Amino acid sequence: MPKSSIGLMAKALAVWRKDIRCEFRTRYAVNAIMLFGVTTLVVVSFAVGQKNLLPEVYSALFWIIIFFSAMSGLAHIFVREEESKTATVLRLTSDTTPIYLGKLGYNVVLLALLQIVIAPLFLLLTDATLYDPALFIVIVILGSIGLAGATTLIAAIISRASVKGALFAVLSFPILLPLLIGVINATTKALSASGGGFSGSSSELQLLVSYAVVMITASLLLFEFVWEEE
Amino acid sequence: MYRLEAKKIFRNFGYRRVLKDISFSLKTGDSLAIRGKNGSGKTTLLRILAGLSAPTKGQVIFEHEGKTLNRSEAKQRLSYVGPELTLYDSLTAAENLKFFATMRGISLDKPLIDKILDMVGLDGRGRDFYRAYSSGMKQRLKYATALLNDPAYLLLDEPTANLDDDGKKIVSQIINRQRENGILIIATNEKEEYDFAEKQYRLNG
Numbered sequence: 063m064p065k066s067s068i069g070l071m072a073k074a075l076a077v078w079r080k081d082i083r084c085e086f087r088t089r090y091a092v093n094a095i096m097l098f099g100v101t102t103l104v105v106v107s108f109a110v111g112q113k114n115l116l117p118e119v120y121s122a123l124f125w126i127i128i129f130f131s132a133m134s135g136l137a138h139i140f141v142r143e144e145e146s147k148t149a150t151v152l153r154l155t156s157d158t159t160p161i162y163l164g165k166l167g168y169n170v171v172l173l174a175l176l177q178i179v180i181a182p183l184f185l186l187l188t189d190a191t192l193y194d195p196a197l198f199i200v201i202v203i204l205g206s207i208g209l210a211g212a213t214t215l216i217a218a219i220i221s222r223a224s225v226k227g228a229l230f231a232v233l234s235f236p237i238l239l240p241l242l243i244g245v246i247n248a249t250t251k252a253l254s255a256s257g258g259g260f261s262g263s264s265s266e267l268q269l270l271v272s273y274a275v276v277m278i279t280a281s282l283l284l285f286e287f288v289w290e291e292e
Numbered sequence: 293m294y295r296l297e298a299k300k301i302f303r304n305f306g307y308r309r310v311l312k313d314i315s316f317s318l319k320t321g322d323s324l325a326i327r328g329k330n331g332s333g334k335t336t337l338l339r340i341l342a343g344l345s346a347p348t349k350g351q352v353i354f355e356h357e358g359k360t361l362n363r364s365e366a367k368q369r370l371s372y373v374g375p376e377l378t379l380y381d382s383l384t385a386a387e388n389l390k391f392f393a394t395m396r397g398i399s400l401d402k403p404l405i406d407k408i409l410d411m412v413g414l415d416g417r418g419r420d421f422y423r424a425y426s427s428g429m430k431q432r433l434k435y436a437t438a439l440l441n442d443p444a445y446l447l448l449d450e451p452t453a454n455l456d457d458d459g460k461k462i463v464s465q466i467i468n469r470q471r472e473n474g475i476l477i478i479a480t481n482e483k484e485e486y487d488f489a490e491k492q493y494r495l496n497g
Contacts, residue, residue: 068397068399073394073397076391076394076395077395080380080383083383083387084380084382084383146378146380146381147377147378148378148379148380150344150376151378151379151392152395153343153344154343154344154371154372154377155367155392155395155396155437156396157364157367160395290343
């Protein structure tokens with residue numbers, strides 16, 4: 063067979079493309095994550111839609127919806143490999159880094175889709191006012207990358223456990239707590255008239271960037287030990 | 293010249309010892325059939341050799357021209373076909389081949405994919421989904437995937453399982469070619485399959 067210089071990123075892209083293609087044909091994770099997100103959002107809007115709440119409360123509600131929706135679908139990326147028994151052949155044919163990067167990319171796309179649907183609906187169905195859209199978009203992007211960075215590794219850990227769903231949320235929550243505090247504080251500022259824009263949220267943004275970098279770097283280093291069997 | 297050496301391999305599952313003090317050494321051109329009754333540890337040994345499972349004690353050493361290969365280098369030169377392997381149901385046969393070729397660092401275009409499928413008797417079926425394949429066709433596609441990297445080490449678990457006569461002929465050709473160019477290890481209970489190999493190793497479980 064003709065060997066060529068297919069690099070790490072091309073392999074990661076192949077994993078990402080394969081997962082997107084499988085998801086497009088089955089829609090298992092997208093359906094789970096969207097259904098949970100929209101249902102929770104509707105319940106929240108019925109409960110608080112007409113009330114004028116503090117930006118802190120809206121911010122917390124928004125990220126609670128995103129967190130639990132993510133918990134319902136992000137683990138799927140490794141659970142599917144284990145349950146359909148394709149993980150073995152993937153282990154045999156590929157190094158670990160492209161697998162992690164491809165699956166991280168897939169989870170980022172899944173979270174981006176969730177945010178694209180949930181964020182406008184949240185602003186529409188509640189009385190929350192968005193004072194700084196640019197800041198909000200940056201927070202959502204950084205939050206999604208941090209969320210995906212941490213949960214992709216946890217998904218690989220729990221994929222071989224028997225009680226996957228519960229374990230995923232239980233293991234993820236303490237690891238995601240610093241991120242959740244950061245995104246909730248930053249989102250509060252984007253929803254406040256006196257938020258101070260990017261300069262007023264610089265410490266939160268630094269936290270979000272640092273969290274994403276640390277989580278993705280740690281995951282890249284640890285993934286081999288999680289993924290390779292026994 | 294490639295070499296594979298299993299050194300004093302033990303494998304326990306809880307209190308039960310499945311593999312006890314397994315040692316052998318093979319070089320390019322060697323073929324080994326691992327025999328034994330059900331539960332004797334044939335698949336476990338193959339999984340350890342493939343790097344899918346760690347031994348409780350002992351080690352597997354891969355060498356090329358006297359240089360020990362690390363895990364990643366050995367993986368690039370090793371292929372494994374067995375009943376426990378499954379390809380992607382939601383991808384077509386051609387998509388599966390292209391994906392695994394990319395992961396092996398190999399670039400495949402459509403004519404080459406067609407040629408590989410033709411080699412294993414799946415010509416014209418490249419656009420079918422893997423889930424639509426019969427068990428024999430799935431086995432043939434696993435062989436196509438395993439041969440992508442021209443393996444120096446080919447591990448086969450029940451090599452002719454689910455195959456019809458034509459499929460068995462194809463496997464026989466693959467095995468003959470591997471016996472000339474690399475190292476072949478087969479795990480089986482079938483007499484006609486362990487006759488594929490020159491050496492035999494019997495596991496007593």
